[in-house]
Structures are given as structure tokens and as C-alpha cells.
Amino acid sequence: MPYALREALSAFRRSPLLAFLSIIAIGFSLFVIGLFGLTAWNIGRAIEKVEEKVEIVAYLDDATTPAQLELAQQEVRALPGVLELRYVTKLEALASAREEMQEFRDVFADLDNNPLPASFEIRMKPGSRTPDAVKRVAERVRAYPFVEDVRYGREWLDKIYQIRRLAGGAATMIGAAFALVAAIIIATAVRIAVFARREEISIMRLVGATDGFVQRPFLLEGVMTGLLGGALAALLTWGSYRVLSATMFRIEMIPGQWMIVVVVVGTVFGFLSSMVAVRRHLEAV
Amino acid sequence: MIKLTSVYKEYPRSGAALKDVSFHVQKGELVFLTGHSGAGKSTVMRLVQMAEQPSAGEVRVSGFSSRTIRRREIPFLRRKLGVVFQDFRLLRDRTAEQNVAFALEVTGVRRAEISQRVNRVLTQVGLSHKAQSFPDELSGGERQRVAIARALANEPLVLLADEPTGNLDEWAGRGVFDLFRDINALGMTVLMATHDLDLVRAHPEYRVIELAQGQVVYDSKAAAPAPHAAPVPVIPTTPAAPAAAAAGGADGQLAIGIFDPREG
Numbered sequence: 001m002p003y004a005l006r007e008a009l010s011a012f013r014r015s016p017l018l019a020f021l022s023i024i025a026i027g028f029s030l031f032v033i034g035l036f037g038l039t040a041w042n043i044g045r046a047i048e049k050v051e052e053k054v055e056i057v058a059y060l061d062d063a064t065t066p067a068q069l070e071l072a073q074q075e076v077r078a079l080p081g082v083l084e085l086r087y088v089t090k091l092e093a094l095a096s097a098r099e100e101m102q103e104f105r106d107v108f109a110d111l112d113n114n115p116l117p118a119s120f121e122i123r124m125k126p127g128s129r130t131p132d133a134v135k136r137v138a139e140r141v142r143a144y145p146f147v148e149d150v151r152y153g154r155e156w157l158d159k160i161y162q163i164r165r166l167a168g169g170a171a172t173m174i175g176a177a178f179a180l181v182a183a184i185i186i187a188t189a190v191r192i193a194v195f196a197r198r199e200e201i202s203i204m205r206l207v208g209a210t211d212g213f214v215q216r217p218f219l220l221e222g223v224m225t226g227l228l229g230g231a232l233a234a235l236l237t238w239g240s241y242r243v244l245s246a247t248m249f250r251i252e253m254i255p256g257q258w259m260i261v262v263v264v265v266g267t268v269f270g271f272l273s274s275m276v277a278v279r280r281h282l283e284a285v
Numbered sequence: 286m287i288k289l290t291s292v293y294k295e296y297p298r299s300g301a302a303l304k305d306v307s308f309h310v311q312k313g314e315l316v317f318l319t320g321h322s323g324a325g326k327s328t329v330m331r332l333v334q335m336a337e338q339p340s341a342g343e344v345r346v347s348g349f350s351s352r353t354i355r356r357r358e359i360p361f362l363r364r365k366l367g368v369v370f371q372d373f374r375l376l377r378d379r380t381a382e383q384n385v386a387f388a389l390e391v392t393g394v395r396r397a398e399i400s401q402r403v404n405r406v407l408t409q410v411g412l413s414h415k416a417q418s419f420p421d422e423l424s425g426g427e428r429q430r431v432a433i434a435r436a437l438a439n440e441p442l443v444l445l446a447d448e449p450t451g452n453l454d455e456w457a458g459r460g461v462f463d464l465f466r467d468i469n470a471l472g473m474t475v476l477m478a479t480h481d482l483d484l485v486r487a488h489p490e491y492r493v494i495e496l497a498q499g500q501v502v503y504d505s506k507a508a509a510p511a512p513h514a515a516p517v518p519v520i521p522t523t524p525a526a527p528a529a530a531a532a533g534g535a536d537g538q539l540a541i542g543i544f545d546p547r548e549g
Contacts, residue, residue, distance in 0.1 A: 003390055014378050203374055206334070207439060208363030209391035211356075 007217035008224060011197070018196055019225065022189040026229025027236065029182035030266050034237030034254075036178050037262070040171040041254040047164050051129045054160075056122040056138050056152040062090070064118070064146040072144055076120065079137055081128030086121040090114045117148065131157050183269060186229070190222050190273035194281065201281045211282055218278045219271055226270020230263030237262075286312045286443060286474045287333055292342035294328050294499075302328045303339070303499045310476055310492075312442075315469040317485045318478040320496035326478040329496070330447045333476065334366060335359050347442050364392055367436030371448035373428045375420040381407065381431045382416040388435045406434040410464060426457030433464060444468060446477040450484065458484065 012019040060069075069087065077085050088096075093116040098105055120141065124134060134152055142150045194201075197218075204214045241253045287310040294303040303325045310316050318326050331337045332344045335354055344351040349362045375384050382403055389399045407413045410430040420428050429449060436444060446465065450458030462484060469475045479485065485493055495503035 199374065200376060203376065203387070204391045205360075206363060206368055206374075207388040207392060207435070208360040208366075210360045213360075213391055213393070 004213075004216035004220055008220035011193075011217065011221050012224075015193075015196060018193055022193050022225045023228045023232060025189040026182075026186045026226060026266055026270065027232030029185040030230055030233030030262055031236040033175070033178050033182055034233050034259070034262055035240060036171075036175055037254050037258055038237060038241060038251070040167075040175065041258070042251045043167055043171075045252055047160065047167065048126065050160055051126070051164075052123075054124055054129045054134060054152070054157060056120075056124075056134060056141065056150060058120040058122070058138075058141045058144075058147045059117040059149045059151075060119060061146040061148055062117065068144075068146055072141075072146075073120070076122060076137075076141060079140060081124050081133045082137060083123045083125040083128075085123075088119045088121055090116055090118050093117065093119065129157075131161050186226065186266070186269050187273040187276070190225065190270060191277040193221070193225070194218055194274065194277035198281045201278065205282065214282060215275065215278050218274045222270040222272075222274025223267055224270075226267040227263065229270070230266030233266065234259045234263055286310055286314075286347055287476060288343075288345040289329070289332070290343045290345075292332065292339045292344060294325075294332065294337070295340045301499055303332075306342075306496070306499070306501055308494055308501060308504060310474060312474055313469070313472055314492060315465065315475040316477070316492045316494060317488075318476060318494050318496065319480060319482065319485055320502075321480065324496040325499040326480075326496055327447055328499075330368075330445055330476075330478055333443075333445060334368060335362055360392075364439050365442045367433075367439065367441035367444045369429065369432050369436050369444065369446040369449045371451040373420070373425075373432045373452075375428055375431055375435075377420050380417050380419055381412060381423065381434075384420070384431055385435045385438050388438045392439060394439075402438055402440075403434075406437045407431075409437065410434045424457065425453045426460055429453060429457070429461050430464065433461070433468075437468070441473070443474045443476065446475065446479075448478055448480070450479065450481055455483075462488075 073085055073087060076082060091114070094111075094114050097116060098109070122137065122141070124137070128134075131154070134157060135154070138150045138152050141147055201214055201218075237259070238253065241251065245251055289309075290307050292303055292306045293301070295301045306325070306329065318329060320326055328337075332339055332351070333346055335344070335346070335349065335351060338351055346362060347365050349358065354362065375381075376387065379387065385403045385406060386399050389402060390396075394402070403416075404413065407416055410433050412427060412430050412434065415423060415427060415431075418427075420431070423431065429452075433444075433449075444465070449465075450461055453461060458481065465475050465477060466488075485491075493503065493505040494501060
């Protein structure tokens with residue numbers, strides 16, 4: 001086993017309490033970020049689900065010819081942001097009206113003529129459900145001469161969009177604050193660990209170890225501490241998800257990539273903190 | 286081996302620590318560096334290790350010059366120096382053997398060679414039977430021997446000792462110094478900072494350089510002590526001093542740049 005690795009591992013053996021405390025400190029500070037990620041992710045998903053219901057409905061003139069319909073469908077489907085277009089015939093409209101509005105069943109049953117128009121129901125792609133994008137498509141559809149009216153719940157859409165922006169902004173700020181706190185805690189934990197071994201560093205310098213040689217075991221130790229702390233955070237986050245899901249309400253787990261990012265960030269930060277902390281002691285001798 | 290030429294050292298807060306210090310320690314010499322606390326002994330030691338740079342002048346140690354040395358070359362200078370301190374600086378969580386081996390591990394010596402060398406130096410300092418003891422289980426004198434063994438492990442050219450007997454009782458101190466004499470007898474250059482004047486007086490055969498307020502006020506190897514040295518040097522007032530001066534002057538080496546009366 002190379003010296004640096006042996007030395008880094010023996011640091012855990014020589015001062016297990018300090019190593020343990022560093023891992024716990026890093027683990028819990030990243031756990032806070034994990035919990036926050038879990039919350040933010042689920043709020044985001046909830047908003048997305050509401051947004052999936054964003055729909056543009058274009059009511060069509062009864063006199064529209066099949067050729068016009070065909071051409072319009074092709075054109076609208078090709079518009080940017082459009083996910084799908086469904087053509088609802090007059091009959092289908094009546095059927096679903098009977099289905100959905102039971103209290104008016106009698107009214108719809110007695111009709112000689114079907115008063116309900118045919119329509120296009122247009123759904124937007126995720127990411128194009130902003131008020132602007134929806135409005136653009138709606139205006140474009142409205143331009144067809146055989147389109148009598150276009151509805152897309154503008155006010156409701158504006159509100160959803162505002163909530164999303166607010167949630168996004170709050171998440172960024174709170175997340176940044178948490179990340180900063182985690183960074184400070186990790187840096188402090190690593191610095192304490194390095195400080196506890198400043199004597200070793202000064203002796204290494206004294207007997208002629210090169211800077212790289214002095215640093216390596218500490219960097220490795222920082223990486224291992226960060227990695228273990230990150231893994232602990234991932235485990236705690238996953239545990240919280242399971243407990244919450246089982247006891248309170250169904251939530252979704254954050255994607256695996258996010259978890260990996262948290263662990264990697266913990267590791268990289270452990271490495272950087274070690275580097276800064278060791279340099280400080282190296283320069284003293 | 287060690288050559289200081291018109292060395293000045295100033296610290297931003299405490300002011301001048303060394304003023305125009307020059308001396309030359311030749312290969313194979315054992316030299317006492319004496320003076321009161323704050324006279325500049327430790328500063329000289331730090332400059333020789335190149336832990337600090339002089340404010341002016343030049344420090345040369347076994348081919349390295351303070352003027353040209355780069356940070357990444359310092360470790361290679363340090364491998365030619367063995368350093369011993371008053372407070373031993375042993376790692377308490379390692380045995381005597383591991384403390385010595387540490388110096389070799391971190392300088393990249395092959396593992397197969399390490400145990401051989403550790404055994405050899407621990408035997409040399411008379412502690413092979415305590416190899417498995419932790420520093421807290423050793424007496425002060427024994428700890429200092431472990432520190433000396435560590436300093437010798439890398440087979441240095443120079444042994445620097447900063448008050449090595451300062452924390453030891455007289456008996457242990459004598460033992461440690463005898464070890465230095467043995468080491469010196471094998472050809473190693475030894476520069477030992479000490480304020481143990483009894484020890485210095487007891488060994489007039491070795492060269493003495495005395496510092497006061499950052500200046501060399503006496504060098505037994507020089508033709509004569511500095512004429513205008515304000516504080517009366519401690520050494521010349523003792524009966525052993527003439528002998529020390531004689532011994533220093535009689536070893537046939539030329540004293541170089543010890544003190545320039547035109548300055549300082």
C-alpha cells in the first residue's frame with residue numbers, strides 16, 4: 001500500500017473520535033442540503049403536475065372543411081412548444097359533455113341539433129408551458145378564419161407561473177445559504193482535523209518531506225472524510241424519504257444524479273478544504 | 286558547510302533579530318552557539334534550515350544558498366540536516382521506532398531499508414531496547430535520544446541542535462552531549478545552540494560563537510574577541526576561555542569573516 005494511503009487510513013485509526021466527528025459534521029450539513037433538495041424536488045414536481053393540465057382549446061366553425069382541418073392540424077402540430085393536438089368532433093364533445101355534466105344530462109339528451117362545436121385540444125411540451133409560449137400558440141391558432149374562439153385559462157396560467165418563479169427563486173436562495181453553511185462546516189471540520197496534526201506536518205517538513213508528500217495523506221483523508229460524509233448524507237436523505245412516504249404523504253425521491261452530485265461535492269470540498277488547511281501549516285515551517 | 290555572510294534578520298513586529306552576523310562552520314567541526322535568550326540563536330538555526338530568509342546577507346548550507354534556493358529545493362537541503370530541539374518534537378502516538386521510521390518514510394526511503402536504518406540509529410543512540418516504547422513511557426534523556434536517532438536516520442551531513450539539553454537534568458544532558466561528541470567524532474558537523482555555560486566551559490576543545498543582541502560578540506576561532514563588544518562576553522571571563530581560543534585557533538583552519546569591526 002502506498003505511504004499516503006496507509007497514512008490517511010491510520011489517521012482514522014489514531015484519532016477515531018475526530019475522524020468520526022468530521023464525518024458526522026459533513027454528513028449532517030450535506031443532509032440538510034439533501035432534505036432541502038427533497039423538498040424542492042417535490043414542490044417542483046407538484047407544480048409540474050398542475051402545469052401538465054395547461055391546455056389550449058380552439059372551437060371550430062361547423063362549416064370547416066376536412067381539408068382545412070387536415071392542413072391546420074399539420075401546421076399547429078409543427079409549432080414550437082406544441083406537444084400534441086387532439087381533434088374533438090361535435091359528437092365526441094357532446095358525449096363528454098353528457099359524461100362530465102351529469103346535472104345537464106336531460107338538456108343534452110333532448111337536443112335536435114348538437115350545439116357543441118368541434119375543437120382542437122392542444123397540449124404544450126414541458127418547459128413551454130409559460131404564459132408567453134402558450135399565448136403565442138393560442139394567437140396563432142386564433143388566426144385561422146374557421147376558429148371561432150380560443151381558451152387557455154390565462155389568469156390561472158399566470159398564477160401558476162408566478163408560483164413557480166417564486167418557488168424557484170426561494171429554492172435557489174435557501175439552497176445557496178444551506179450550501180454555504182455546509183461548506184463552512186466542512187472546511188472547519190477538516191481544518192480542525194489538520195490542526196490536530198500540525199505537529200506531524202511540521203516534523204515532516206523538518207526532516208525534508210516535499211510539500212506534495214506532506215499534503216498527499218491529508219488530501220486523501222479529506223477526500224475519504226468527504227466521501228463518507230456524503231454517503232452518510234445520501235443515506236439519511238433516503239431514510240427520510242422512506243419515513244415520510246410511509247407515514248405522512250407520498251413523495252418522490254430526488255433523482256439519483258442529484259444524490260451523486262451531493263456526494264461528489266462533499267468529496268471535492270473535503271479535498272479543497274484539506275488543501276487550504278495543510279498549505280497554511282506548510283507555510284509556517 | 287555552514288556559512289553566514291553579513292546576515293541581517295529583521296521581523297516586522299519585533300525588529301532586528303540579527304545584525305551583520307558572519308561565521309563559517311567547517312565540515313567536521315562541533316560548534317557551540319551561545320548567548321542569552323533572545324540573542325538570536327534560534328533565528329540562526331531557522332536561517333540555517335532555510336525556514337526563513339535573511340533580510341540581507343547570505344546563508345550557505347552544504348551547497349545551497351539562501352539567495353537562490355527555491356521552496357521546492359528546501360526539502361532536499363533538510364535531508365542533509367538533522368535537527369534536534371529542546372522539546373524533542375516526537376509524535377506521541379507513535380513508538381520510538383515509528384518516530385524514527387517516520388522521517389524515512391516521508392522522505393521516500395524504501396521500506397526494506399527503513400527497518401535496517403532504524404535499528405542502526407537506535408542502537409547508535411543506545412535505545413534499541415526501547416524501540417517499542419511510546420514517548421510518554423521514556424525519560425527526557427531517552428526522548429532526546431530518540432529525537433537524535435530520528436535526526437541521524439537520513440544520514441545528514443550536519444546536525445543542528447537547538448538547546449538539546451535545555452529540558453534535561455544535568456546527568457541526562459551530559460549523556461546527550463556525549464552522544465553529540467561521538468557523532469562528531471565520526472565526522473559529522475554539529476552546530477549546537479545552548480545556554481548551558483557549564484557544558485561549554487567543560488569542553489574547551491570545541492569552538493564557541495557567542496551572540497548578544499543579534500551580533501557575534503565572540504568567536505573562539507577568531508584571532509581576538511571583538512574589541513568594542515559592549516556586553517562583556519561570558520566565555521572569556523572563565524578560566525577555560527584561553528584554552529578554548531587556543532584550541533579553536535590551533536586547528537589550522539582559517540577563520541573567515543567572523544566579525545567586521547567597521548560595521549555594527
